Amino acid sequence: MxxxxxxxxxxxxxxxxxxxxxxxxxxxxxxxxxxxxxxxxxxxxxPAISSFYAAMARLIGRVDPTAGQPLFWYDTWLSLARLGAGLGISAAIGLVLGVLIGFIPYLRATFDPIVAALSLIPPLAVLPILFIAFGLGEASKIILIIFGVAPVMVRDMVLSVSAIPREQIIKAQTLGASTWQMILDVVLPQVLPRLIDTVRLSLGAAWLFVIAAEAITAEGGLGYRIFLVRRYLAMDVILPYVVWITLLAFLLDYGLRKLSAYAFPWNGLKEA
Structure with missing residues (x-):
């Protein structure tokens, strides 16, 4: 049956x-x-669907007086630039620190507790500290994304390295491989696909931090525009922006999934 x-x-x-x-x-x-x-x-x-079309037509055709750029696309560019910078730096930190901490016992004993502690701190709780320390410019917004995403990526990489069968490490040592050779030839090929998956799973959190930072202090961005018009109850603008953010996140996730399938076809990526 x-x-x-x-x-x-x-x-x-x-x-x-x-x-x-x-x-x-x-x-x-x-x-x-x-x-x-x-x-x-x-x-x-x-509001009716026609109201969405009318509001977005105004925004898409409107030029930002400060930047001299189309308002809607300028907001999109600013948010994507912040998201890309934060996620890119976080992925690099997660890969380097995660592999080293996960593979070298002394580094794991030293840094595993502090990384775990950092990953448990609510990032939005330290947002005022970041603004005080790094100012109200782009640096504080990007650092917020890094603070919220990088520790989790590091922990995930540590767990991925720890999950590598010990027999592979022993065989590599038997063949005379050094520590760096084992990292490059044994560890990295197995954790890189997982890193892409971790970035995919971090997209939602990263967008949250981008929107939160833009809502508090920014001169442009999708989150800035949403919170700017909320006082007028402009749902005809807010809802299309939310849909647009969701679509952007979906396209980024789809692109990363295709990248993983293309770069690591042997990984047996499943639809997710």
């Missing part, structure tokens, strides 16, 4: 099933919006 766990959807069915919850959510919003607007045509909480 075949069980449901043994049935796998086709590519078409998987696309359709993935789109189904989104379609249901859109339909539920349209129904609720129509009901609210019927009771109050001036309702701002759940």
């Amino acid at each position: 075949r069980r449901i766990v043994n049935y796998h959807p086709s590519t078409t069915a998987r696309i359709a099933l993935g789109a189904l919850p989104i379609a249901i959510a859109i339909a539920a919003y349209l129904i609720a919006s129509d009901a609210r607007l019927a009771a109050n045509p001036g309702d701002k909480i759940m």
